[in-house]
Amino acid sequence: MIKKILKWTGIVFLLLTIVLVVTVSLRQNLRYDAPYPDLHASADSAVVARGKEIVWGAGHCADCHSVMNVDSMLNLGIEPALSGARKFALPFGDIYSMNITPDKETGIGGFTDKEIARSLRYGVHPDGTAVFDFMAFHDVADEDLTAVISYLRSRPAVRNEVPEHRLNAIGKTIKAFMVKPVGPSGPVPERMQRDTSAAYGRYLAFNVAECNGCHTMRDMTGGFIGEPLAGGRPMESEDGISPALTPPNLTTDSSSRLFGWSQETFLKRFRQGKIIPYSHMPWNSYSRMSENDLKALYNFLKSLPPSKTGALKKK
Numbered sequence: 001m002i003k004k005i006l007k008w009t010g011i012v013f014l015l016l017t018i019v020l021v022v023t024v025s026l027r028q029n030l031r032y033d034a035p036y037p038d039l040h041a042s043a044d045s046a047v048v049a050r051g052k053e054i055v056w057g058a059g060h061c062a063d064c065h066s067v068m069n070v071d072s073m074l075n076l077g078i079e080p081a082l083s084g085a086r087k088f089a090l091p092f093g094d095i096y097s098m099n100i101t102p103d104k105e106t107g108i109g110g111f112t113d114k115e116i117a118r119s120l121r122y123g124v125h126p127d128g129t130a131v132f133d134f135m136a137f138h139d140v141a142d143e144d145l146t147a148v149i150s151y152l153r154s155r156p157a158v159r160n161e162v163p164e165h166r167l168n169a170i171g172k173t174i175k176a177f178m179v180k181p182v183g184p185s186g187p188v189p190e191r192m193q194r195d196t197s198a199a200y201g202r203y204l205a206f207n208v209a210e211c212n213g214c215h216t217m218r219d220m221t222g223g224f225i226g227e228p229l230a231g232g233r234p235m236e237s238e239d240g241i242s243p244a245l246t247p248p249n250l251t252t253d254s255s256s257r258l259f260g261w262s263q264e265t266f267l268k269r270f271r272q273g274k275i276i277p278y279s280h281m282p283w284n285s286y287s288r289m290s291e292n293d294l295k296a297l298y299n300f301l302k303s304l305p306p307s308k309t310g311a312l313k314k315k
């Protein structure tokens with residue numbers, strides 16, 4: 001009797017496993033639909049310059065799309081190629097950043113402007129599959145998104161074959177059931193007034209620089225659970241040796257790291273770049289932000305309500 005039950009349990013288990021494996025593999029390349037933003041790259045030098053400012057500054061593209069020593073090259077006046085292939089070794093597999101130079105075969109040269117715009121705004125690759133949500137540029141204004149694409153188009157094509165992502169069994173299961181395209185959180189502005197207002201600072205913090213991504217508490221699945229910018233979850237070091245670092249509270253609470261910081265202190269800290277060498281924060285990119293933008297960021301952070309780290313959102 002027991003033997004029979006065990007046998008049938010075994011068979012049922014085997015069948016379920018087969019069904020799961022088949023479902024997971026069938027769901028690896030699900031296609032999604034999303035609108036194509038009506039944006040066109042421009043060769044206008046002011047537009048390209050604005051794109052360059054975002055790419056090497058607030059947008060910190062180089063932190064993920066280059067494996068070179070970007071900062072020393074920029075200091076020498078050389079613009080490094082954003083030829084990708086940076087590996088993110090995650091518990092569910094290895095993900096590689098894309099070559100975003102205009103190379104036709106290994107980069108984005110074969111994508112149209114609208115395809116690049118859709119990918120960044122709606123998280124849908126040109127072939128319709130979902131983009132892994134590493135980049136939170138879903139709410140970047142039309143004008144700035146156009147500027148970024150215009151800058152990428154203005155750079156020389158660099159051939160660099162990026163390895164395919166390698167997902168393990170957990171990664172494939174996550175991809176099959178949980179990875180979906182992420183799009184804008186609301187209506188996307190056409191353009192932003194670039195002044196030092198808290199409104200522009202908020203746009204930089206949430207839509208372009210992604211301060212929010214690290215400095216807000218998340219649950220285990222990555223969903224935001226804390227008050228915005230009131231301090232994030234400790235981050236393990238990439239080398240696995242250095243201690244974990246915690247993105248501090250940036251609100252106006254007395255426990256905030258920014259409590260008592262003047263605008264001058266804030267600007268000075270950002271100009272210094274990375275101090276803790278293994279910090280995850282893209283300090284060096286941010287250190288290239290304009291004085292105007294840093295002032296806007298400061299004014300926005302000073303307009304936040306005081307919140308304690310880890311505090312739950314009030315419903």
Ligand code: HEC
Pocket residue numbers: 054055059060061062063064065095096097098100108116119120124125126130131132133134135137148
């Ligand atoms: C936190 C890391 C990170 C940052 C910052 C980042 N990227 Fe990416 N990017 C990635 C990864 C990883 C992929 C590959 C995603 C995938 O294949 O699903 C990618 C893919 C892309 C793609 C290709 C999308 C497609 O459909 O194939 C473009 C274009 C792109 N990034 C542009 C940018 C630009 C422009 C910036 C800066 C404004 C930027 N990225 C900043 C990690 C990053």
Ligand code: HEC
Pocket residue numbers: 205209210211212213214215235245246247248250257258269275276279280281282286297
């Ligand atoms: C990829 C994650 C990440 C992002 C994005 C990020 N931070 Fe941080 N931040 C950290 C971590 C980790 C620390 C603690 C280690 C350190 O000081 O470098 C930190 C520290 C800080 C500090 C304290 C610095 C000091 O010297 O005491 C300030 C201020 C700060 N972040 C502001 C910001 C602002 C503003 C943004 C957006 C423009 C931002 N951060 C984006 C992870 C991040």
